[in-house]
Amino acid sequence: MRVPADAAAGAAVLRVELESTTGKKGVTTRIPVRLK
Amino acid sequence: MHLLLALLVQDAYVELDYAKVDRAIAREPAYAGTPHYALLIPDPKGGVRSWAVVDKSAAGDVLYFDLDSDGDLTEPGERFRPTELGRMIRVGDWGEHSDLEFIVATRGTTAAWFQMKYRGKLEISGGWPLSGMTHTKWGDSPKTAPVFRPCRDAPVTFGLWGEAELKRGQANTITLVAGPAGSVPDALCSVANEHLVPGKDRIIATLEARDADGRALSVRTEIKRHC
Numbered sequence: 396m397r398v399p400a401d402a403a404a405g406a407a408v409l410r411v412e413l414e415s416t417t418g419k420k421g422v423t424t425r426i427p428v429r430l431k
Numbered sequence: 432m433h434l435l436l437a438l439l440v441q442d443a444y445v446e447l448d449y450a451k452v453d454r455a456i457a458r459e460p461a462y463a464g465t466p467h468y469a470l471l472i473p474d475p476k477g478g479v480r481s482w483a484v485v486d487k488s489a490a491g492d493v494l495y496f497d498l499d500s501d502g503d504l505t506e507p508g509e510r511f512r513p514t515e516l517g518r519m520i521r522v523g524d525w526g527e528h529s530d531l532e533f534i535v536a537t538r539g540t541t542a543a544w545f546q547m548k549y550r551g552k553l554e555i556s557g558g559w560p561l562s563g564m565t566h567t568k569w570g571d572s573p574k575t576a577p578v579f580r581p582c583r584d585a586p587v588t589f590g591l592w593g594e595a596e597l598k599r600g601q602a603n604t605i606t607l608v609a610g611p612a613g614s615v616p617d618a619l620c621s622v623a624n625e626h627l628v629p630g631k632d633r634i635i636a637t638l639e640a641r642d643a644d645g646r647a648l649s650v651r652t653e654i655k656r657h658c
Contacts, residue, residue: 396638396652400600407597407640411589411607414633420586422612426562428595430640 404430444475444584449614454573456482457502460495464488467542467569468576473528475584485542492535494520542569555581557620559608562591567618578614585611590619605636
């Protein structure tokens, strides 16, 4: 994942989702990250 | 027909209210050292559950595992020692599941890490953190024990394996674990990569951040490489 250079340093969130056409269910997960 | 079948299978999974999960252990052995507790519930409906307790002492690590899920950890055949090779403890078959083994940690707060073949086929391991490079902390009592759901039919959640830091202005490699959630965010299980079908079960990661002026900034990436 390329993080833009103009992003502010500090706290951010990585949101991860499953998009499935096989019937599987996913739970959107929000993972705290830090940008350096 | 296939979609209906898939829905029926998915519906078999029941989310549990972990605050109400029965944490009573009917009988425990006399531990030589400090016991560390985890509860494994592979049953989609939550009915079958087994306690795992790692007894860490100067005399060596011992695992007690409730193979028949009756809550009695004192029964013959439910006490395991590491193999001669080191930290691995092989349990083997566990009901309809197979190849259950634990890796006992030598340091840190993690007592052990486990892996198994769900119904003899799908590899599931745990526990994994929401982020970081350590494994789930086991409880110092049944009350504080993490509950793992090593189950094929659970909704897929995610954890970030690695430091939760991304570098601005450059590409970052992101490694995710995917699988059933447990009782706390840091009690994930991970299913083997073949559980998710490339191109059909797509994992989308979106970075939500701000720019220097406080404007919302979003970067969307599909995780295409499974391993």
